[in-house]
């Protein structure tokens with residue numbers, strides 16, 4: 001695409017051809033895109049993907065999994081009829097800005113922007129989400145934790161669009177939670193957020209658990225050692241299972257919102273609270 005050009009295709013192949021044609025910036029809801037450009041006069045070529053029907057919608061797949069179109073808005077996530085494993089994702093959706101932002105901002109935009117404080121990443125990690133990347137060469141799928149590499153860094157190639165997010169059937173069992181700490185209750189960038197899903201066994205022990213912490217490392221992190229330690233433990237002991245070692249992988253920065261030490265302490269509190277809440281559900 002030519003410098004400064006704007007196109008809004010209505011067919012996916014046309015969008016992919018535009019991406020192959022030359023460098024251009026993908027625009028979805030624009031709620032990360034525009035605020036990042038308030039002090040500059042942008043002259044980049046823009047590919048607006050909001051008229052592509054293939055990128056909308058949230059639906060169950062024939063294998064029992066779930067697909068979320070990359071351009072599904074946070075409001076669409078809130079309104080969707082989803083299993084309780086997705087309660088954490090829904091709670092995160094309600095925390096993304098205010099209603100106006102939730103009406104415009106998309107799940108795909110949140111992931112592709114790859115902010116360490118992106119509220120969508122931990123709940124989707126706790127649902128074992130995969131991303132679907134499409135180019136003229138075809139479709140490739142990879143785990144979300146292999147997609148978001150760090151602050152504003154993903155493995156998306158310039159000729160690829162994120163077309164969907166998939167949640168496998170096995171990850172839709174159990175219950176989900178999302179807890180966010182900010183400097184105030186609403187309309188706030190996360191200092192720490194924690195998402196978890198937990199499946200209980202018939203004897204009130206933990207059959208499986210998945211936990212992820214955001215805003216405490218360049219990319220949100222799964223707590224896989226803690227997840228392994230939780231399996232088979234009584235539900236009542238879920239929160240008490242957490243040790244400092246389980247959170248040793250966190251590497252938070254100091255910034256205007258909080259220092260790293262505070263973030264680590266807050267993360268430990270939120271992980272325990274999340275587990276206690278899941279165990280009581």
Ligand SMILES: Cc1cc2nc3c(=O)[nH]c(=O)nc-3n(C[C@H](O)[C@H](O)[C@H](O)COP(=O)(O)OP(=O)(O)OC[C@H]3O[C@@H](n4cnc5c(N)ncnc54)[C@H](O)[C@@H]3O)c2cc1C
Pocket residue numbers: 025026027028029030031032033034035049070071095096097098101104105106107108109110111112113117118119120156160161162163187188189190
């Ligand atoms: C006032 C305000 C409050 C906010 N509060 C929160 C909050 O509480 N929590 C939070 O997590 N975020 C928050 N945000 C950030 C933002 O709203 C979300 O990250 C939102 O989900 C971004 O989606 P979008 O569609 O607007 O992305 P866009 O701004 O359109 O795009 C974001 C980036 O992703 C790329 N991109 C978008 N879609 C695709 C795709 N399908 N394929 C390839 N690349 C793509 C774009 O090129 C761009 O680099 C806030 C923003 C504002 C302005």
